[in-house]
Structures are given as C-alpha cells and as structure tokens.
Amino acid sequence: MSLKIMRPGLLTTIQDLGRYGYQKIGVLVSGAMDQYSLRLANLLVGNPERQGALEISLTGPTIEFTADTLIAITGADMCPVIDGWPVATLRPVAVKAGSVLKFTGCKSGCRAYLAVAGGFEIPTVMGSQSTYLRAGIGGLEGRALKHGDILETGTPNEYGIQMSRLLLSRGARSFAAAHWCIGVVHTTPARLALPIRITKGLQYDGFTEKSKTDLCTQGFKVTTSSDRMGYRLEGPILKPIEHIEMISEAATLGTVQVPPSGNPIVLLADHQSTAGYPKIAQVSFVDVARVAQYKPGDTIYFKMITNAAAEDLYIKKEQYMENVKIAIAAKL
Amino acid sequence: MNDKQNFEIKPMGECAIHIIFGTAINPTIHKLVKGMSDYLETHTFKGFVEYIASYTAVTVMYNPYVVTKAYSLDNSHRVYEYLSGLLSEYATKAGQMPATKPDIVEIPVCYGGEYGPDLEQVAEYHHLTTEEVIKIHSSGEYLVYMIGFCPGFPYLGGLDKRIATPRRESPRLAIPARSIGIAGEQTGGYPISTPGGWNLIGRSAVEMFDVKNTKHPSLLKAGDIVHFKAISCEEYKVIRGNAK
Amino acid sequence: MLTLDEIKDLMQSVDASGFTTFKYNTEDCSLVLKKGTTSVVTTSPSLTIADKPISKPATDEERIVEITAPSVGTFYKSSEPGAEAFVEVGSVVKENTIVCILEAMKLFTEIEAEVSGEIVEILVKDGDFVEYGQPLFKVKTK
Numbered sequence: 175m176s177l178k179i180m181r182p183g184l185l186t187t188i189q190d191l192g193r194y195g196y197q198k199i200g201v202l203v204s205g206a207m208d209q210y211s212l213r214l215a216n217l218l219v220g221n222p223e224r225q226g227a228l229e230i231s232l233t234g235p236t237i238e239f240t241a242d243t244l245i246a247i248t249g250a251d252m253c254p255v256i257d258g259w260p261v262a263t264l265r266p267v268a269v270k271a272g273s274v275l276k277f278t279g280c281k282s283g284c285r286a287y288l289a290v291a292g293g294f295e296i297p298t299v300m301g302s303q304s305t306y307l308r309a310g311i312g313g314l315e316g317r318a319l320k321h322g323d324i325l326e327t328g329t330p331n332e333y334g335i336q337m338s339r340l341l342l343s344r345g346a347r348s349f350a351a352a353h354w355c356i357g358v359v360h361t362t363p364a365r366l367a368l369p370i371r372i373t374k375g376l377q378y379d380g381f382t383e384k385s386k387t388d389l390c391t392q393g394f395k396v397t398t399s400s401d402r403m404g405y406r407l408e409g410p411i412l413k414p415i416e417h418i419e420m421i422s423e424a425a426t427l428g429t430v431q432v433p434p435s436g437n438p439i440v441l442l443a444d445h446q447s448t449a450g451y452p453k454i455a456q457v458s459f460v461d462v463a464r465v466a467q468y469k470p471g472d473t474i475y476f477k478m479i480t481n482a483a484a485e486d487l488y489i490k491k492e493q494y495m496e497n498v499k500i501a502i503a504a505k506l
Numbered sequence: 507m508n509d510k511q512n513f514e515i516k517p518m519g520e521c522a523i524h525i526i527f528g529t530a531i532n533p534t535i536h537k538l539v540k541g542m543s544d545y546l547e548t549h550t551f552k553g554f555v556e557y558i559a560s561y562t563a564v565t566v567m568y569n570p571y572v573v574t575k576a577y578s579l580d581n582s583h584r585v586y587e588y589l590s591g592l593l594s595e596y597a598t599k600a601g602q603m604p605a606t607k608p609d610i611v612e613i614p615v616c617y618g619g620e621y622g623p624d625l626e627q628v629a630e631y632h633h634l635t636t637e638e639v640i641k642i643h644s645s646g647e648y649l650v651y652m653i654g655f656c657p658g659f660p661y662l663g664g665l666d667k668r669i670a671t672p673r674r675e676s677p678r679l680a681i682p683a684r685s686i687g688i689a690g691e692q693t694g695g696y697p698i699s700t701p702g703g704w705n706l707i708g709r710s711a712v713e714m715f716d717v718k719n720t721k722h723p724s725l726l727k728a729g730d731i732v733h734f735k736a737i738s739c740e741e742y743k744v745i746r747g748n749a750k
Numbered sequence: 751m752l753t754l755d756e757i758k759d760l761m762q763s764v765d766a767s768g769f770t771t772f773k774y775n776t777e778d779c780s781l782v783l784k785k786g787t788t789s790v791v792t793t794s795p796s797l798t799i800a801d802k803p804i805s806k807p808a809t810d811e812e813r814i815v816e817i818t819a820p821s822v823g824t825f826y827k828s829s830e831p832g833a834e835a836f837v838e839v840g841s842v843v844k845e846n847t848i849v850c851i852l853e854a855m856k857l858f859t860e861i862e863a864e865v866s867g868e869i870v871e872i873l874v875k876d877g878d879f880v881e882y883g884q885p886l887f888k889v890k891t892k
Contacts, residue, residue, distance in 0.1 A: 184821070184859045195556050198543070199724040200657045200697075200715075232821040233852070233859040280821040280882055299717065309657050309698050311717050373519055398824060398879070399679070401855045403701070419672065419690050421531060422654065422661055424558040424565035426522045433703070434675050447558050448654030448661070450673060450689065450703065456519035469822050470854055471879060484520035485570050485585055492571035679856075 175241040177290070179323040183235035183277065185402075188294060188313040188325075189443075191224040193302035197447040203427070204304040204312065207285050207402060207443045207466035211249035213495060214356055215289035217502050218246035218266045220333030223495075226296055226303035227289040228319075232469065234277025234286065235319060241271045244291035244330060244338040250283025250361050250467060257348045265355040268341035273348040283361030283467040291334030295326035306444065307402070336506050354505060356498055361467045369477035370461045373484050375430060375453035377418060385412040389454065393473040394438065400470055402444040407474065411436030418452045425449035428457030428465075440465055458484040460491045512538060513597045515590045520570055521555075523589055525597055526563045531663045531691060535562055536651050537605055540729055545600035551592055552576035559728055561651045561661065566593060608649075610731045613695070614711040615644070615686050616742035621709035628671045628688060628705050640736055642666045643707065648693065650730040658697035658715030658724040662732055665693045677703035684710040686734070697725075711737060711745035812892055815865050816873075816885040823852035823859070825886065827876045837887070841869045849887060852880070867891035 179186075189212065192205025206212035206229055213223040221227075228235075234252045247254055247263040254261040256273045263286075269275070277286070296303050296314060305313025314323060330338065341350040359365070369390075378386070394409035412432045425431065429441040431451040440457060441449070442465065457465055458479065468474055479487075514526045525542060528535035542564045546557050553573035558565045570585040579588055617640045618625040629636045648662035655661075665688065673689040678701060681687075685696045687704030696702060697714035714725045726732065737745075819825075827835040827850055837849050843863040852859050871888040874880060 184854060184857050197556055197558050198653060199727070200653045200655055200659045201723075202656070231857075232823070232854050278820065279818075308700055309715075309717070311657075373517075376516065376518060376524065398854060399856065401857075421529075421561050421690075422652075422692065423560040423563055424518070424522070424524070424654070426518060426565070426567060428519060433677065434673075446655040446700075448560055448652065458519070459521050471822050471881070481517050481520050481586060482584055488520055488570045489574055 175243060175292070175327045177243075177325040177327065178238040178240060179235055179319050179321060179325065180238055180274070181236040182319045182321055182323070183230055184233040185229075185231040186235045186319040187229050187305040187307065187317075188226045188296055188319075189229040189304045190226040190302055191304075192443070193300050193304050193306070193312065196300050200447055201300060201309070201311070202306055202444055202447065204306040204402075205302070205443050206287065206304075208249055208287070208463040210360070210460075210463045210491070210495070211285070212287045212289070214264075214498065215246045215248040215287040217499050218248070218264075218356070219244050219289050219291040220331050220337060221289060221291065221293055223499075225289065225293040226313075227287050227293070230277065230286045230288060232280050232284060234280075237275045237288075239269050239271060239273050239275070242338065242342070243269050243327065244334050244341075245269055245275075246289050247286055248289075248356075249286040251281040252277040252283075252286045253279045253281055254286075259348065261349065262351040262355065264357075264359065265352040266337050266341065267349055267351040268338045268346070269349045270342075270346060280469070282363050282366065284469045285466055290327045291330035291338065292328035295328055308444065333503065333506060340506065352505070356502070360464050366464065366467060366472070368464075369475040370465055371458045371479045371484065371487070372430065372455040372461075372476050373458060373479060373481050375455045376423070377414070377420075377452035378454055380414045380416075380418050380452060381432075381454055382413050382415055385410075385414075385454070388412065390476050390478050393475055396468050396470050396472045396474065398470040402442060404442050404445060405440045405465060405468070405474075407438050407440065409437070412438055412454060414452055420450050420452055422448045422450045425453070426456070428459065428462045429453050430455040430457060442466060458487055460484075460487045511594070511598060512601065513542075513594075515594060515597075517586050517590075518565060520586070522565055522567045523586070523593055524563055524565050525593055528562045531561045531651065533649060533663070536649060536663070538601060539564055539651075540605070541603050542597055542600040543728065544603060544606070545596055549596060549599075551589070558654060559652045560654065561663070606729060608729050608731045609727075610733070611726060612733045612735055613714075613725075614735045614737045614741070614745060615708040616711065616737055616739055617643070617686075617708035619739070621682075621685070621742075622707040624674075624687075624705035625707045628669060628707060631671050632669060634668070639669050639707065642669050643688075643693070644734045644736040646693075646734070648732040648734075650726050650728055650732060652728050653724055653726060655702070656696065656698055656700045657717070658726065660694050660714070660726040660730075660732065662693050663691075665691055667691070671705050673703040674705060677701050681706065682709065684712075684714060686710060708736075709742070711742045812890055814870065814888050815867070815891055817849060817861070817863055817865065817887040817889060819852060819880045819882060819884045819886055820861065821852065821854065821859075821882055823854035823880060825874045825876065825878045825880050826851040826853060826858075827872070837869050837872075839869055839872060843867060843869060843889065861886075863887075863889065865889050865891055 189206040192203040299312040310316030388410040394407035527538040555567040648664040689704040867889040
C-alpha cells in the first residue's frame with residue numbers, strides 16, 4: 175500500500191513526536207509543530223499517538239492512494255478535496271484505491287496533519303521518524319517530500335481494519351468519512367484570536383518595565399522569516415535594563431528569546447538545544463501547538479500565567495487526550 | 507547560592523528545571539556540571555525525558571503528567587516542588603563523584619579568506635593583525651564544555667580574552683558547515699549549516715558530525731580537550747578531497 | 751435540515767439523471783444543484799462546504815475567472831530576480847502553466863493557473879504580501 179506524491183506542497187515532511195535523548199550531542203528534537211493535532215490524527219486511525227504522519231504547511235500536497243487506505247486529517251483547515259469532493263476533517267476517512275487527494279487552500283491555521291492507519295514504512299533514526307531538515311536526518315531521506323516520491327504505508331491494526339470496513343460498508347465512490355468527529359479545534363479563527371499563555375523566562379527580571387508591559391499588552395506580528403526553527407516576531411522593541419552578554423544555556427520548546435534587535439523569537443520544533451540570547455518568557459507547552467498554527471502576517475498576543483497554572487493546563491490537556499482516546503475507541 | 511549547596515534550582519517553564527552551578531565559564535564549574543550529567547546518565551525518575559548540559563547549568567526536561575501520575579502528586583504537591591527536591595538530592599550526590607580523564611582532539615583549520623569572512627572584523631575590533639588573531643586562536647588549549655545548538659556543535663572554553671568578540675547584532679540565516687567562530691568569550695565550530703550569530707574566522711577540514719557513524723556521530727563530547735592547528739588552503743583541499 | 755451525506759446522495763442522483771438543474775427548498779434550507787459546474791451551493795446556515803476559490807463567470811460566451819492565492823505568502827512574478835516573468839498580460843495559459851511563485855517561511859510554491867485562457871490583468875505587484883483567496887490574475891476563458 176502506498177501514497178504517490180504528485181505535487182509536494184510548500185513543505186510536507188514526516189514527523190512524529192520528536193527525537194529525544196540526543197540533545198546532549200546537539201541533535202534537535204524536531205517532531206510535529208502542533209503535537210496535539212498529530213496525536214489526534216493518529217488516534218483517529220487507530221495508530222499509536224507517536225506514529226509518524228505527514229505535516230503539511232500552508233500549501234498542501236497532491237497525493238494518489240494506490241490502495242484502500244484509512245486516513246485522518248487534523249490541524250489547519252486546508253480544504254482537502256478528493257476527486258472534486260470536499261473531505262471532512264477531524265474524523266477517520268476510508269479512501270478508495272486510485273483516489274487523488276488535494277488541498278485547495280489554507281483557510282485558517284498553518285499546519286495540517288495527515289495520518290494513515292499503519293503509519294509509514296520509514297526507518298527510524300536515533301529512535302524517531304521525525305525529519306530534521308537542516309541536518310538531513312530522519313523522515314524520507316532527511317528532506318521534504320517531492321514530486322514522484324512513493325511512501326509505503328504499514329499494516330493497519332485491528333481498529334484501523336475494522337473502522338475502514340465499517341465506513342466502506344455504507345458504499346462510497348471515492349471515500350467514506352465517519353459521521354462523527356472530534357471537537358475543540360484550536361485552529362479556528364476564534365481560538366487563534368485568544369492570547370498565547372506564557373510564563374516568565376530565566377532572564378525576565380532583566381528586562382525593562384515597559385518591555386514587560388508591552389509583552390502582554392501589544393501584538394507581535396509573525397514575519398515571513400518564521401519557520402520550523404522559530405517564529406521571528408515584530409512588534410514593540412523589547413529591551414533589557416542593561417546589555418546582557420549571555421553565556422549559552424539550554425533552550426526548550428517555546429522559549430521566547432530576544433536578540434539585540436529587540437524583536438523576539440519563539441523557539442519551536444527545530445529549536446537548537448542551547449541559545450545565547452536573553453530569555454524573556456516560555457510559551458506554555460499546551461500553547462506551542464497554537465503558535466504553530468499562526469501564519470506569516472498574523473498577530474500574536476501574549477498573556478502571563480504562573481508556572482503552577484501552566485502545569486495545570488498541561489495535565490488537563492493530557493486528561494482530555496486520554497478521554498478522546500477512549501471515545502474514539504468506542505466508535506467501533 | 508545556598509551556603510550548604512553549590513547549586514541553585516529554577517523552573518524553566520512547566521516542563522524543565524534548570525540547575526545552576528555558577529555564573530562563569532571555568533573548569534571548576536564545568537566539573538560540577540559534568541558530575542551532574544554523569545549522575546543523570548544512571549539516575550533518572552519516572553517522567554524524565556532528557557537533560558541538556560551547558561557551561562554553568564544542567565537543564566532537566568520532563569513530562570509533568572507522567573510525573574504526577576507516577577508519584578501520585580496532587581494540587582498540594584506540585585510537580586515542580588517534587589522534582590526540585592529530588593534533583594537537589596541528585597546534585598548533592600553528584601558533587602561527590604570522582605572526575606573522569608579527558609580525551610585530546612586536534613582539529614585542522616584553514617583561517618580567513620572565504621572560510622573566515624569575519625576574521626578581519628575581529629582583528630580590527632581588537633587592533634590586531636589577522637595573523638595575530640590566528641596565532642592566538644590556534645595556540646590555545648580548549649575544554650569542550652558542552653555540545654549543543656546543532657548536531658556535534660562544541661562550546662569551547664579557554665578563549666584568550668584578547669580575541670573575545672561580541673556576537674553579531676543580527677544572526678546570519680545560514681552559516682557554512684564546519685565554520686569556526688567566536689562569540690563573546692566563547693569559541694566553537696558549526697558542524698552543519700545553520701543560522702547563527704557568531705563571528706566566523708575559519709573552517710575545519712574534518713567533519714564534526716556524521717549521522718552515518720552510528721557509534722560516535724559527534725566528533726567531540728563534553729569534557730574533551732581540543733587543539734586547533736592552522737593549515738593552508740592547499741592542505742585543507744587535500745584533506746577534504748572530493749568533499750566540499 | 752439536510753445532512754452532508756443527504757446532499758451527497760442528492761448530488762449523485764442528479765449526476766446519474768438527465769436533469770441539469772435541481773432546486774430544493776424548505777423552511778430552513780435552500781439548495782440549488784447545477785450539472786457541469788464545480789461548485790456546490792447551499793444556504794443551510796450550519797453547513798460549510800469548502801469551495802475551490804475561483805469566482806463565478808461573467809458572460810455565456812467568454813468568462814473572466816480569477817486565479818486566487820491558495821495561501822498567504824509573498825508574490826513573485828518570476829523564478830528569480832531579473833529573470834523573465836512567468837506570464838504577462840496577453841500570455842496564453844493552460845491548466846498546468848506556472849503563473850507565479852508564492853514565498854512563505856523562506857520556501858517557495860509554484861502556482862499553476864488551473865484554468866485555460868489568456869491573462870487579461872495582473873492584480874498584484876512583485877513582492878506584494880498576499881492573503882488566502884486574494885485574486886492574483888484575471889483570465890479570459892471560453
């Protein structure tokens with residue numbers, strides 16, 4: 175069973191939840207920019223949550239399915255269409271052999287995730303299928319997908335097989351989507367308008383009062399230089415009280431660092447393991463997925479919360495994921 | 507810093523804890539950082555993801571949900587409080603471990619010209635000639651304090667203050683692989699092409715990271731001693747052979 | 751209120767039949783299906799169906815259609831600075847003719863016309879930042 179890539183889209187890569195344990199030799203974590211959407215796509219097709227899936231950015235690929243395949247699309251609304259018919263997202267979809275999937279436009283959000291039951295037959299490198307583009311490590315030959323690529327898919331598990339059978343039993347021309355879907359989508363315009371919750375960074379106290387105020391009251395525009403390594407923002411200039419010549423120290427997912435130019439950078443999936451610029455804030459883990467759904471030209475607002483509140487958000491989100499997993503399993 | 511302990515613990519968001527052993531780059535603090543890293547290689551906890559060692563600190567990353575469930579924590583005993591206590595114990599024990607003997611590695615470097623576009627700027631900044639900068643840089647003995655930033659990237663200590671130069675105002679979007687650079691009091695090399703804000707003074711003739719080498723993908727590791735050897739462009743091309 | 755599946759069933763029935771136009775009206779929903787077009791129209795308030803972002807034709811014999819941006823990005827009319835533009839006013843395009851490049855996050859997508867005809871107007875300038883759905887070219891088609 176395979177997917178034929180007819181057109182690759184802007185940046186389509188294989189990602190899972192990341193490559194852990196090698197940051198001490200400087201190998202980045204990489205992985206899905208919106209981890210929750212990737213995990214949900216996998217759950218919808220019966221895969222383990224951390225299975226490799228396609229991360230699709232802004233302009234989506236055109237894919238031909240060579241065999242009947244159970245898929246799910248989550249994340250950004252990129253208007254997927256099969257043979258001219260709109261494909262519902264956030265639910266399992268049984269696609270018939272010969273069908274061609276296209277994404278006709280990115281209406282809201284920035285990144286969509288396409289999981290297939292059984293995952294992809296892609297070797298793991300240092301324990302992960304994630305693509306680390308700059309180093310050419312992992313994924314399909316360490317690079318983004320291109321025209322002519324063939325992606326072999328793995329064998330679906332029992333859930334994948336049964337769900338596919340159930341959906342196709344209702345009869346379908348090109349595909350059959352489930353009548354149910356998961357809710358709470360953080361890529362809708364309404365949800366993207368909510369502020370991104372941050373906690374204080376290690377050098378927060380070294381910034382001026384005006385910078386601290388501006389950080390949580392003014393908007394910051396996502397510039398076109400933003401990418402998987404980080405989002406370069408433009409807004410009020412953030413200034414330390416006096417110049418901080420930093421000694422390089424660890425950076426984590428969501429670190430908001432401020433180079434001398436005063437324009438902050440939010441570190442994302444391909445962030446380096448150490449950084450040399452002062453850290454004014456940390457994006458809460460649950461909101462990193464939301465940052466990843468902003469596009470160049472969008473404006474981000476921040477809101478300061480305590481570490482304890484950030485911990486609570488993390489735990490509550492994991493409890494939600496566990497509940498969704500149970501609910502999806504019960505749909506068979 | 508507490509009198510009783512030689513470290514300080516701070517949160518870094520809700521998924522990481524930063525254990526700080528000092529505020530300067532020196533071999534004494536490095537020994538404490540290395541001791542903690544070595545201890546974490548054999549002592550972790552449920553929910554531990556990984557650690558990053560830097561010049562002055564060890565940062566431990568974890569999954570708060572797994573920690574909460576595994577240690578039956580609740581609102582009154584938060585993950586950060588629990589783990590900072592545990593890591594405090596680890597740091598104390600780590601401080602009592604014996605030090606390990608370092609490996610010595612020589613790296614051939616072609617300085618200046620197309621390989622070191624910022625060499626002249628660094629020389630000008632310090633009112634030195636480029637030859638003087640090269641002599642100072644290549645006669646140093648450097649300790650690998652940590653590997654970070656990108657695969658195999660060494661942060662080296664021991665840079666002579668005469669050539670310490672502040673980072674560039676705006677980072678470059680792409681630096682050629684194997685470039686050797688200076689930023690503040692630090693020196694190091696870029697094993698792969700990546701964005702960065704360092705001043706570039708030369709290029710290494712040997713690979714610093716090779717993913718195909720599954721046993722030792724990184725040329726260097728924390729704790730190694732490095733010597734840079736100045737070589738000519740011709741020698742550089744001979745060593746590189748057909749590779750760029 | 752019609753469900754998505756009911757609409758799909760209706761579409762398949764109309765498709766298989768000899769009818770070219772089908773209208774269905776109830777209190778809360780009005781549906782018009784026309785054979786030979788690529789868009790589905792429904793005024794049921796709770797359903798949204800993704801449309802291809804191409805606007806409707808102007809006349810019977812020749813129509814002006816717009817090529818619109820499939821995502822945000824910076825518009826470039828040629829493959830690199832100084833190179834010849836992909837298309838000019840008067841250029842004849844087929845569906846797979848590349849008409850421009852959109853750059854986003856330091857990456858480039860070649861945009862295909864997806865229609866056949868002649869470029870009659872270029873609506874944006876080289877280097878403009880464009881939004882999703884923003885019209886880029888007007889094409890005269892038959």
